[in-house]
Amino acid sequence: MKCLKYLKMSKIFLVLFLLFSSSFASSKIYFLPKDAKISSEKIISLIDNSKSSIDISMYNLSYKKLINGLSKASKRGVIINLYLDKSKFKKSDKINKLIKNSGIKYKVLEKKNHLKLALFDKSTAVFGSANWTKESFQDNFEIIYMTDEHKDIKQIKEIFNSLEKNY
Numbered sequence: 001m002k003c004l005k006y007l008k009m010s011k012i013f014l015v016l017f018l019l020f021s022s023s024f025a026s027s028k029i030y031f032l033p034k035d036a037k038i039s040s041e042k043i044i045s046l047i048d049n050s051k052s053s054i055d056i057s058m059y060n061l062s063y064k065k066l067i068n069g070l071s072k073a074s075k076r077g078v079i080i081n082l083y084l085d086k087s088k089f090k091k092s093d094k095i096n097k098l099i100k101n102s103g104i105k106y107k108v109l110e111k112k113n114h115l116k117l118a119l120f121d122k123s124t125a126v127f128g129s130a131n132w133t134k135e136s137f138q139d140n141f142e143i144i145y146m147t148d149e150h151k152d153i154k155q156i157k158e159i160f161n162s163l164e165k166n167y
Helices: 002-021 036-049 064-075 086-091 093-100 134-138 150-166
Strands: 027-032 053-058 079-085 105-109 116-120 124-128 142-147
Touching: 027 036, 036 064, 036 116, 036 124, 036 134, 036 142, 053 064, 053 150, 064 079, 064 093, 079 086, 079 150, 086 093, 086 105, 116 150, 124 150
Parallel strands: 053 079, 079 105
Antiparallel strands: 027 142, 053 116, 116 124, 124 142
């Protein structure tokens, strides 16, 4: 009898553990170029799986693979807000046209925008030293940090709110 009760309790504990362990926050650091493939795949997955919004503030955004993903997300109804650096946005005419024709909402900031920051569905953030360029993912030593830690997400939401209101 005690053995049966113990087994039932063990099963209940296991089910609860599995349910709640998947909801705990997680973070991961990627070192480029070693982790270039997996980190770019993770970012593309975040873009492809976003349901409501994607906020990005980027000094240099020219990686066509990522821009094409953002364009597809926009076409399926995801609200995309881009904050771009004035000097980089003007220099790349092809990318400029690609972004303009994609239906993505963008804002070219007058102040130097050296951020490399993205927020997906207000719940997962990606930031670090890497611009979203092909070179950053393939050639450069860079760090990309991905997190869904609540305290980090809260601060990042505040950054995007500040960008939207003040710039």
